[in-house]
Amino acid sequence: MRVFSGIQPTGAKHIGNYIGAMRQYVATQDANEGGAYFCIVDLHSITVEYDPRDLHDRSLDLAALLFAVGLDADRCVLFCQSHVAAHSEAAWLLSAVTGFGQLGRMTQFKEKGEGKEFVSAGLFTYPVLMAGDILLYQTDIVPIGDDQRQHLELARDVAERFNSRYGETFKVPRAVYPEVGARIMDLQEPTKKMSTTNGTPQGTVLVLDDPDTIRKKFKTAVTDSGREIRFVPEEKPGVSNLIEILSVASGRPIAEVEEDYDGRGYGDLKTDVGEAVVELFRPVRERYAELRSDEDELRRLLRIGAEKAQTTSAPTLHHMYERMGFVAR
Numbered sequence: 001m002r003v004f005s006g007i008q009p010t011g012a013k014h015i016g017n018y019i020g021a022m023r024q025y026v027a028t029q030d031a032n033e034g035g036a037y038f039c040i041v042d043l044h045s046i047t048v049e050y051d052p053r054d055l056h057d058r059s060l061d062l063a064a065l066l067f068a069v070g071l072d073a074d075r076c077v078l079f080c081q082s083h084v085a086a087h088s089e090a091a092w093l094l095s096a097v098t099g100f101g102q103l104g105r106m107t108q109f110k111e112k113g114e115g116k117e118f119v120s121a122g123l124f125t126y127p128v129l130m131a132g133d134i135l136l137y138q139t140d141i142v143p144i145g146d147d148q149r150q151h152l153e154l155a156r157d158v159a160e161r162f163n164s165r166y167g168e169t170f171k172v173p174r175a176v177y178p179e180v181g182a183r184i185m186d187l188q189e190p191t192k193k194m195s196t197t198n199g200t201p202q203g204t205v206l207v208l209d210d211p212d213t214i215r216k217k218f219k220t221a222v223t224d225s226g227r228e229i230r231f232v233p234e235e236k237p238g239v240s241n242l243i244e245i246l247s248v249a250s251g252r253p254i255a256e257v258e259e260d261y262d263g264r265g266y267g268d269l270k271t272d273v274g275e276a277v278v279e280l281f282r283p284v285r286e287r288y289a290e291l292r293s294d295e296d297e298l299r300r301l302l303r304i305g306a307e308k309a310q311t312t313s314a315p316t317l318h319h320m321y322e323r324m325g326f327v328a329r
Ligand code: TYM
Pocket: 004, 005, 006, 007, 008, 009, 016, 017, 018, 019, 020, 021, 022, 041, 044, 129, 130, 133, 134, 142, 143, 144, 145, 146, 147, 148, 151, 181, 182, 183, 184, 185, 193, 194, 195
């Protein structure tokens, strides 16, 4: 099985990214013989307003963070999207088989564009670039969080349309969501997903937050009316979110967490989740500081990743051009 996933460098990485995505990346890098490809999708990050210096630094930050959580350059391929030109090329070619109507129905496009004075064309065509990312690698599985579901469906549609119009070229990829924590919610507004762009700063726990900040954010988390600690997301979104986070951070099933807190109060739960998350991220913070301080080494590892990604994606890009009728060079 071949694994591929992408993550944006801009916006500080939060516990939603960790639980929904990064943790799965680490788990898949060894379990799959076809190789695991993880892409810092810098080209996606220019579709909303951003600062070029920030993009540069955040890309290196993210590389260091991904290594710090457990990706290993010898066991997977980590690279920057902009280092492999095939991604930009594939996006243009695939735009020929992507429906304008389908792009307009993307909820993330609507959410990110809402109320903005300027909405870039890139924000609209973003899912085509994402489809190319995945399809170029003949990907079998894509570990993602729940918010990418619609984009993944679009990638599958694009693959099928291309295959039927130009002949069998792409594998049709399948998404894999974590069993627990596919959609981590904002601690202050637990009916909204945790996000650095649309969430509340106090309700967003960053992987690199210092321990006291993490504790404080959990302590002030919004809970629900009633007193029972039970996992019922529709009825008790706040408490259920905390239970999910604690389940992942402590490695215990949800039912066991519920049992442990039978008859106890929300205060205990909040304190314990905070502590568990502090411990979960402690080694990550330490490793991150070490890795981030050696930029030359990060660049070297990203270069190696880009070379491998380029080699793997080249034949598929070549077939795309060929089957679409372009004259060979
Ligand atoms: P991005 O950078 O917004 O998010 C990276 C990953 O984190 C997951 N995630 C969450 N999971 C659980 N709870 C949350 N609150 C939460 N917030 C984010 C996302 O689902 C994602 O898996 N379009 C993508 C990046 C991308 C991509 C790709 C992904 C580009 N090309 C190819 C997979 C394959 C994005 O913006 O993710």
